[in-house]
Amino acid sequence: MTRARTLTSFVVLSMTGGVIFQVAYIRFVFLADTAHALGLSVQRYGEVTSVFGAVAVVMYFCGGWFADRFPPKVLIVVALAGMGAVDLYLASVPGETGVVVAHVLMAVLGMGLYWSSLVKLVSMLGSADQQGTLFGWLEGVRGITSTIVGFVGAGIVAAAIAETVGVLWVMRIYGVLCLLSAVLVLVVVRTDRSALAQVDRQAVSLRELAAAVRNKYTWLIGGSIMLMYCFYTLLGYLTPLLQDGFAVPVVLLGAIGVVRTYVFQIVGGPVGGVLVDRWTGSSPAFLRWAFVVAAVSAVGFLVLPHDPALVGVAVALMVVMCLAVFTSRGVYWAQVGEVEVPLAQRGGVIGLASGIAYLPDAFLPALGAWWVGDPANGVPQQGGGYTAMFAVLVVAAVLGVLLTTVTMRVRARDLRSRPADDVVVAA
Helix, strand or coil, X not given: CCHHHHHHHHHHHHHXXXXXXXXXXXXXXXXXXXXXXXXXXXXXXXXXXXXXXXXXXXXXXXHHXXXXXCCHHHHHHHHHHHHHHHHHHHHCCCCHHHHHHHHHHHHHHHHHHHHHHHHHHHHCCCCHHHHHHHHHHHHXXXXXXXXXXXXXXXXXXXXXXXXXXXXXXXXXXXXXXXXXXXXXXXXHCCCCHHHHHHCCCCCCCHHHHHHHHHCHHHHHHHHHHHHHHHHHHHHHHHHHHHHHHCCCCXXXXXXXXXXXXXXHHHHHHHHHHHHHHHHHCCHHHHHHHHHHHHHHXXXXXXXXXXXXXXXXXXXXXXXXXXXXXXXXXXXXCHHXXXXXXXXXXXXXXXXXXXXXXXXXXXXXXXXXXXXXXXXXHCECCCCCHHHHHHHHHHHHHHHHHHHHHHHHHHHHHHHHXXXXXXXXXXX
C-alpha cells in the first residue's frame, strides 16, 4: 500500500475506536439519566452493566480466535454495523429483557469481534519497530474522537427538555455514527494480504494458558491491574455524588464526565510513560506511587462532608484520582516486557492477566449502584453508601501498594539469581 493509503486506513480505524464503545460505556458520563431513560433504576442498570462486563471478560479470550479465522476488516465492519443497530435498538427503550440482550450483544460485538481485529489490522500497518508509535497514536486518535463525540453528546443532553430524552437522542446519534463508520471502513481501509499473513496470531492456546498459570508474574501483573481497574470502574459513580452531594448542575455534569472519561485518556497514557522513563525507571514502582495517590484521593472523599460549598475540593479530589488511574493505564502492560516474560509465553500471560485485570467489570457496577442508591426513584443508599465505596477503594489501593512491592522484589530476586551470561529476549 502507498503511504497515503496506509495513513488514511490508520486514521479511520483509530476513529472507530472512539465511536464503537460510546453507548456501552455511556454510564461513565450519564449514569442516572441513562438508567431512567431505559426505564430502569440505577441499581438494575448496574446489574445489567455487570452482565455486560462478565460477557466482555469471556469475549477477550474469544476475540483472538475470531481474528485469526476470519478477515479482520470484515469483522470490524460487522462489529460497527451491528453495534450501530444495537445502539438504535437500545434507544427505542425495548424493556428490561431487551436492554440485557442489547448489552450482551455489545460485549460480543465490541470485545469478541472488534477489538482483536483492530489490534491485528493496526499491527500490519507498520514494521516491528513502529508498533509502539502505532498503538500510541491509536490511543491518541481514539481519545480525541471520544472527546469530540462526548462533548457533542453532553451538549445535546444539556440542551434537551429532559435529560432522559437527551440521552436517548445521544444513543441514536452514536448508533448512526457506528453505521457510518462501518461504511467508511468498508470503502477506505485497505489490507495488504502479505503483511496480514506476517502478523502474529491473536488466539491463545490451552498450552499457553497453562504456562501462564504457572508464571508468577501473571498473577502479580493481573492482580495489580485489577486493583487499579476498581478505581476506573467506579469513576462513573462520582457523577451522582457530584450531583446529589455537591449540587453540581446537570449542564456541568456532562462536561465533567467527558473530561474525566476521555480527556484524561488522551493525556494520561503519554504522561505515565514519560514519568516511568524519567522518574521511577520501573513500571511497578510507578504503579506503586499511583496507588498511593489514588488512596489519598479516596481518603479525601471519605472525610469530605457532602456540602455544595466544598464542590471545588470534590472536583479537585476527582482530578487527582483520575490522574492516578489514567497515567497507570498507560503503563499497565509495560510490566510484561519489563519483567522479561518470554515471547513464547507472552500471549498466554497477557490473556490470563487480562481476564484477572478486567474482572471488576463483572461485579463492581452492580455493587456501586447498590451503594449509591437512586434518590430520583426513592431508593436510598445501601450498605454504607459512598462511605463503603471509598473504603473499598482505600483497601484496593493498599493491596495495590503491597502487590507492586512484591512484584519489584520478585523481579530483583530473579535478576540476582540469573547467571551473568544468561540473555532473555523481552516481549
